[in-house]
Amino acid sequence: MTTTNTECFEVTIENRIAHIKLNRPEKRNAMIRSFWSELPSIINKIDTEAEARVIVISSTGPHFTSGLDVSSFGGSEISPGGTGDDETAKRKAKLTAGQAFYNNVLGMQDSFSALENCRIPVLAAIQGGCIGGGVDLTTACDMRYCTEDAFFTIYETKIGMTADVGTFPRIVKIIPEGIVRELAYTGRRIHAAEAKEVGLVNRVFADQSAMLDGVMEIAREIAANAPLAVSGCKRLINYSRDHTTADALDYIAIWNASMLQTSEIMEAMTANAEKREGDFAELPPKRSLGAA
Structure with a gap:
């Protein structure tokens, strides 16, 4: 702590x-x-x-x-x-x-x-x-x-x-x-x-x-959930709130095409089946422009 x-x-x-x-x-x-x-x-x-x-x-x-x-x-x-x-x-x-x-x-x-x-x-x-x-x-x-x-x-x-x-x-x-x-x-x-x-x-x-x-x-x-999935939910809920349904549907498809991680899905399913905490990837730190 x-x-x-x-x-x-x-x-x-x-x-x-x-x-x-x-x-x-x-x-x-x-x-x-x-x-x-x-x-x-x-x-x-x-x-x-x-x-x-x-x-x-x-x-x-x-x-x-x-x-x-x-x-x-x-x-x-x-x-x-x-x-x-x-x-x-x-x-x-x-x-x-x-x-x-x-x-x-x-x-x-x-x-x-x-x-x-x-x-x-x-x-x-x-x-x-x-x-x-x-x-x-x-x-x-x-x-x-x-x-x-x-x-x-x-x-x-x-x-x-x-x-x-x-x-x-x-x-x-x-x-x-x-x-x-x-x-x-x-x-x-x-x-x-x-x-x-x-x-x-x-x-x-x-x-x-x-x-x-x-x-x-x-x-x-x-x-306890996959951070990338939760972050995606927040991003897409905010976007959907401020855009038309058609725009939001298209954005969601583009988002998952680039962000969807099969390994995270499999880990979530396995962790649920085994009743244990999931071993998920953390959100990557943000990088400022010009960072090495």
Whole structure:
């Protein structure tokens, strides 16, 4: 087992499962400036170096996360307004601030897209409040699980903002559009039972301990399968979600023509028959351009 700590996270890798914990419970795991660089760095390292077969993201304290910590950002990073002494200065300042705001949002979006783009399944285990940016984060994960006391809220609306870090492009592909519109327009909380009913979460557990036990068991089931097959499933599910049926069918055929491994199929069948763990090939580490 290996454990590393950053300002916002504790990362443990054991038995081919990477467990990433938001680790600022005294601050309700608010997303400070370092959060946005640490998360993609952790995810990309696990993926690039093929350190695990599954990633679980959980949290500490009473709430999963209270969302973006606005106080940790400068004014131009969260507000596209501008100031100046005369009209020309005001115009230039507004343009500069607008570009800075745009670039900052793109960077924050990339932080959560890392979860969706990595080759490894990402499971979110949510307790208490999943507020604002927490919804952006968890909708970028492959699956979501929560405790009975959990709730989700697109809270940006309540503070005069429009959610912009990834909620809308993803949540409309998870739950019915009418429910999305209601949650977005009102900013109301959707509690665990309703979240399960509409398909936002896969399963609801009595408490955080039971949830982590259950999610880790699911992670172990995933980790027991051939990593190349699981990675292919994630790639093709994402592709199918975003393309027509005809395009997806063609892509699946091309994928298997190049990626299908007869040896992995035979090993899986033999391992199942012999009731043992499969001896599968791991995902190959990613190589950067120019690597020897």
